[in-house]
Structures are given as C-alpha cells and as structure tokens.
Amino acid sequence: MKAELQCLPCLVRQAREVAMISTDDLQLQKKTMRSCLKYMSETDLDQSPPEIAQGIGRIVKSMTGTEDPYREVKSLHTAAALKMLPEMEKIVTESHDPFVAGLRLAIAGNIIDLGAKEKVSDEDICSVLSEAMEQPLCGADPLQLKSEIDSAKSVLYLADNAGETVFDRIFLEQFISEKVTVAVRGAPAINDATLDDARDAGIHRVARLIDNGSGAPATVLSDCSGEFRRIFRKADVIIAKGQGNYESLSSSHANIYFLFRVKCNLVAEHSGFPMGSLVLLKAMDG
Amino acid sequence: MKAELQCLPCLVRQAREVAMISTDDLQLQKKTMRSCLKYMSETDLDQSPPEIAQGIGRIVKSMTGTEDPYREVKSLHTAAALKMLPEMEKIVTESHDPFVAGLRLAIAGNIIDLGAKEKVSDEDICSVLSEAMEQPLCGADPLQLKSEIDSAKSVLYLADNAGETVFDRIFLEQFISEKVTVAVRGAPAINDATLDDARDAGIHRVARLIDNGSGAPATVLSDCSGEFRRIFRKADVIIAKGQGNYESLSSSHANIYFLFRVKCNLVAEHSGFPMGSLVLLKAMDG
Numbered sequence: 150m151k152a153e154l155q156c157l158p159c160l161v162r163q164a165r166e167v168a169m170i171s172t173d174d175l176q177l178q179k180k181t182m183r184s185c186l187k188y189m190s191e192t193d194l195d196q197s198p199p200e201i202a203q204g205i206g207r208i209v210k211s212m213t214g215t216e217d218p219y220r221e222v223k224s225l226h227t228a229a230a231l232k233m234l235p236e237m238e239k240i241v242t243e244s245h246d247p248f249v250a251g252l253r254l255a256i257a258g259n260i261i262d263l264g265a266k267e268k269v270s271d272e273d274i275c276s277v278l279s280e281a282m283e284q285p286l287c288g289a290d291p292l293q294l295k296s297e298i299d300s301a302k303s304v305l306y307l308a309d310n311a312g313e314t315v316f317d318r319i320f321l322e323q324f325i326s327e328k329v330t331v332a333v334r335g336a337p338a339i340n341d342a343t344l345d346d347a348r349d350a351g352i353h354r355v356a357r358l359i360d361n362g363s364g365a366p367a368t369v370l371s372d373c374s375g376e377f378r379r380i381f382r383k384a385d386v387i388i389a390k391g392q393g394n395y396e397s398l399s400s401s402h403a404n405i406y407f408l409f410r411v412k413c414n415l416v417a418e419h420s421g422f423p424m425g426s427l428v429l430l431k432a433m434d435g
Numbered sequence: 436m437k438a439e440l441q442c443l444p445c446l447v448r449q450a451r452e453v454a455m456i457s458t459d460d461l462q463l464q465k466k467t468m469r470s471c472l473k474y475m476s477e478t479d480l481d482q483s484p485p486e487i488a489q490g491i492g493r494i495v496k497s498m499t500g501t502e503d504p505y506r507e508v509k510s511l512h513t514a515a516a517l518k519m520l521p522e523m524e525k526i527v528t529e530s531h532d533p534f535v536a537g538l539r540l541a542i543a544g545n546i547i548d549l550g551a552k553e554k555v556s557d558e559d560i561c562s563v564l565s566e567a568m569e570q571p572l573c574g575a576d577p578l579q580l581k582s583e584i585d586s587a588k589s590v591l592y593l594a595d596n597a598g599e600t601v602f603d604r605i606f607l608e609q610f611i612s613e614k615v616t617v618a619v620r621g622a623p624a625i626n627d628a629t630l631d632d633a634r635d636a637g638i639h640r641v642a643r644l645i646d647n648g649s650g651a652p653a654t655v656l657s658d659c660s661g662e663f664r665r666i667f668r669k670a671d672v673i674i675a676k677g678q679g680n681y682e683s684l685s686s687s688h689a690n691i692y693f694l695f696r697v698k699c700n701l702v703a704e705h706s707g708f709p710m711g712s713l714v715l716l717k718a719m720d721g
Binding site (some may be wrong): 169189190 | 444465
C-alpha cells in the first residue's frame with residue numbers, strides 16, 4: 150500500500166512523538182524535527198507509510214543517539230498485559246470456541262496500541278477486552294484460517310506492538326505446535342516488539358521465536374534478512390498482525406491472513422472496511 | 436503565542452487541505468506538499484502558528500496559482516448562515532439579555548468553523564446554536580465588555596472565518612454605532628473572511644468595514660497595513676474572534692477581549708481553559 154498525502158500529518162505526529170521520547174532536550178527535538186521534515190520533503194512518497202516511518206526512525210536515532218526510546222514504555226505495556234493473563238485464559242477456557250476467542254484476544258491487543266502512553270490502567274485493558282469479544286469480526290471466516298493452520302506444514306506469525314504480544318500468546322496457545330514461528334522486528338521500531346519484548350511476553354514458550362532482521366515498523370521484505378525471507382516464502386500460512394504489516398504486505402502474493410483493527414481512513418479505504426472495524430482479511434492472492 | 440512542535444502535524448494537515456482545494460492535479464499537490472515540508476523544515480519555529488500558516492499559504496498559492504481556493508466554500512458557508520439569520524434574530528429578541536445572547540451567537544460562529552467542508556446542513560447550525568446558548572462561558576464578564584464598549588470612543592472588531600461573520604453581524608447589531616469598525620483579512624487566508632466575504636454577510640450594514648492589509652490567517656501586526664495599525668493602536672476596545680487572532684495577539688499590550696472556542700491543546704494550555712471551552716478572555720495587559 151502506497152502512502153498518500155493524508156499520511157503526512159500522521160507521520161509528522163509520529164516523528165514528534167519519537168523525538169520527544171528520545172530526548173528531553175527541546176533544542177535537539179526541534180533540530181530532529183527539522184531533519185525529519187526535510188527528509189519527508191525529499192523522500193519517495195510512493196513508498197508504504199511504514200517505509201517512510203522507518204526513515205524517520207533512523208533520523209531520530211542518529212540525531213538523538215537513543216537506540217530504543219520505547220524500551221521502558223514497552224516493558225510497562227507488557228507488564229500490564231501480563232497481569233491480565235489469567236483473565237484472558239479464563240475467557241478462552243470458558244468460550245465455546247477457544248480458537249475464535251483467542252483470535253479475538255489477539256485483535257484486542259491490536260486495539261490497545263498505546264503508543265507512548267505510559268500508564269495502562271486495568272480499566273483500559275478490560276474495556277478493550279470486552280470490545281474485542283463483542284464487536285463483529287469482518288472479513289474471512291476464522292474457521293477457514295483454523296483449517297488452513299491445521300493442514301499447514303509451517304505457520305508464520307508476524308507480531309506487532311510489544312504489549313500486544315501477550316495477547317498474541319493466548320491466541321498462539323490455541324494452535325501450539327513445532328510448525329509455528331513468530332517473527333518480531335529485527336531492531337527497535339516505535340513500540341513494536343523486538344526479541345527482548347517478545348521474550349518478556351513469554352512468546353518463546355509457545356512458539357519458535359525469530360526476528361525479521363529489519364527495523365521497519367512493519368514487514369518490509371526488501372529490508373528483512375535472507376533467513377527471514379526464506380521462512381516467509383516457505384510458510385504455508387502467514388498471520389500478519391496490525392496495520393503496519395497490512396500496509397507493507399497488502400500487495401504480497403503470499404498466503405496471508407491480516408488481523409488488525411482499522412485505525413485510519415486510508416486503510417479503511419484500501420481494505421474496504423470502515424474505521425474501527427475488527428478485521429480478519431485474507432490476502433487477495435493468497 | 437509561539438508555535439510548538441505539536442503544531443507541526445496540524446500545520447501539515449492544513450497545508451494538505453489547502454493544496455487539495457487549490458488544485459486537482461495530484462502531482463502538483465505532491466510537489467506543493469514537498470515545498471511546504473521543506474519550508475517548515477527551515478522556518479523559524481518561534482513564530483506564532485498563523486505566521487507559519489501564512490508562509491504555507493504563500494507557497495501553495497505560488498505553486499498552484501489559485502488566489503482564493505476557499506472562495507466557493509466560503510460563499511456556501513455564508514449562504515448557509517444567512518439562511519439562519521431570522522432564527523438568530525429571534526433568539527436575540529426573545530433573550531432577557533440581547534448583548535449576551537448576541538455574544539454567544541458570535542461564539543457559535545466560531546464553533547462552526549467548517550474548514551473545507553462544503554455542505555453545511557441546517558442541523559449542523561442548529562446544534563451549534565443550542566450548544567453556544569447553553570454551554571458555560573468562561574473568563575471575563577460579558578457585562579464588563581458591554582460597559583467598556585459603551586464608554587469607548589472607538590471599538591475595533593477583528594473577524595475570523597467567512598461563515599462566522601454572519602453570526603458576528605447579529606452580535607454587532609447589539610452595539611451598532613459609528614464608532615465600531617470591523618476588520619477582515621487583507622488577502623485570502625484559508626477560509627477567513629475578506630472584504631468580499633464580509634459584504635456577502637452584510638457586515639457593511641452594521642459597522643464600518645476595513646481590511647487589515649495582511650494575508651495571514653490571524654492578525655500579525657507586523658504584516659498589517661499602516662492604516663490598520665493606526666486604527667488598532669487608537670481603539671479603546673478590541674474584540675478579537677477566533678484562535679488565530681488569539682495566537683497572534685495574545686502577547687499584545689492592547690485592550691483586547693478574545694472571543695473563541697478552545698480548539699487545540701496548545702491554546703488550552705496557553706489560555707488556561709480546557710479544550711472545547713467557550714471563552715471571553717481579557718488580555719493580560721489590557
């Protein structure tokens with residue numbers, strides 16, 4: 150999915166958030182924002198939004214020297230989500246269809262994307278849980294995904310934000326198997342999960358855990374490692390969490406199920422689902 | 436009021452809106468946005484937000500050749516507001532305090548700021564009218580303003596958006612006098628009223644009408660004509676409508692009553708009133 154002009158205000162907002170969390174020095178924040186604006190004035194606007202965001206992230210990192218600005222925030226989000234683990238396990242156990250309940254919880258994790266917000270209240274999480282369990286799920290039939298997972302030799306799960314991976318873990322427990330691999334970002338990218346974050350969430354206990362070798366807040370295949378690309382090509386089913394993965398992989402020819410909440414107008418238009426929808430979308434060419 | 440980094444996403448959003456309404460040519464829109472981003476990467480960020488917005492407006496105008504991109508939209512807004520004139524006159528006539536009712540209607544006009552939205556439904560206007568009549572008014576006492584107007588030799592009223600001037604007209608009718616001058620922008624600036632727009636709203640029937648000689652979407656004194664600055668300095672009371680005028684004049688030493696709805700976090704922080712408040716604020720040094 151190519152970026153549109155309407156992505157620019159959002160990318161500037163994101164650049165400012167990353168700059169502010171990377172340094173307290175207001176002059177350095179200003180200088181960093183100037184560099185980000187200049188980069189945006191020159192970059193190829195036909196890239197996907199996460200590719201432009203990756204460029205912004207590189208600038209902020211090189212100017213502020215902060216390697217993983219969201220490290221602490223990510224830990225707080227993961228810890229808050231882990232506190233809810235028993236509650237989530239109860240939801241799945243008591244459900245008449247644990248696979249669908251787990252899938253809905255994985256979407257709940259995507260709803261909860263907290264950005265740089267440090268405090269996560271139990272109420273925040275509880276309201277998101279009940280929203281994810283009650284709101285209609287648009288797109289593909291979850292049972293079709295389940296059947297594809299059952300018959301697949303290899304399943305690749307592309308994670309998204311750090312706190313979200315705790316929710317993914319509950320879903321992954323519904324089809325725990327040696328054939329399942331979970332991939333996280335290869336370097337810090339906004340609040341997306343890296344290997345450390347995914348281990349904090351306990352993902353390594355329910356699946357093989359790898360990183361994709363890239364620091365984009367998405368899955369930009371050309372920026373990923375050869376090893377990741379090999380696993381990606383070999384996977385019979387890919388589950389891609391979050392808008393970033395949709396934006397970067399929507400034109401891929403792999404057998405991908407995108408699982409995300411629609412959070413912006415451009416993705417709403419591109420996917421055909423209205424803002425706020427909870428979506429399980431099978432890639433066109435999958 | 437100086438711009439802050441949080442203004443940048445908003446200024447980019449505004450730049451895109453102006454670029455899109457100025458030309459249908461997507462390539463030219465992209466080129467224009469690149470120039471705006473480059474300008475923002477280089478401009479003095481200690482200016483007020485409307486000063487930066489003026490620079491953006493100049494770039495869009497020079498690149499697209501469109502002199503007054505909001506001309507048609509402004510006419511539609513003015514026509515929609517004029518249709519409500521009898522209703523507004525009824526509200527004032529039936530009120531136990533026509534001055535306060537008129538002042539509240541003037542704020543209603545500021546609430547209704549429609550940007551590039553072309554269609555204005557009667558429902559839009561009705562809901563805004565009832566909101567403005569019912570919501571508490573923060574800040575100064577309207578009767579203090581009334582008393583200052585009564586004893587002043589000259590009153591200067593700084594208008595804001597085009598459709599809003601119809602609402603201003605109802606307020607101005609409550610203190611109709613030869614001593615009242617209404618100033619609009621000296622050149623097109625977003626959807627702000629120029630002389631043509633103010634005449635469409637009938638402002639010339641209730642007050643002396645002038646322009647400030649500037650194309651900023653605010654009152655940037657250094658950019659205004661000498662004639663306007665003379666009237667500004669001589670005025671005993673100035674009523675300044677909208678956030679733009681507040682952003683550009685909040686550090687002025689003139690006797691200004693700002694009349695606006697708080698529409699962004701920075702103005703909320705700077706003015707001390709929460710988002711969405713209806714505010715009549717007397718300048719600190721007034």
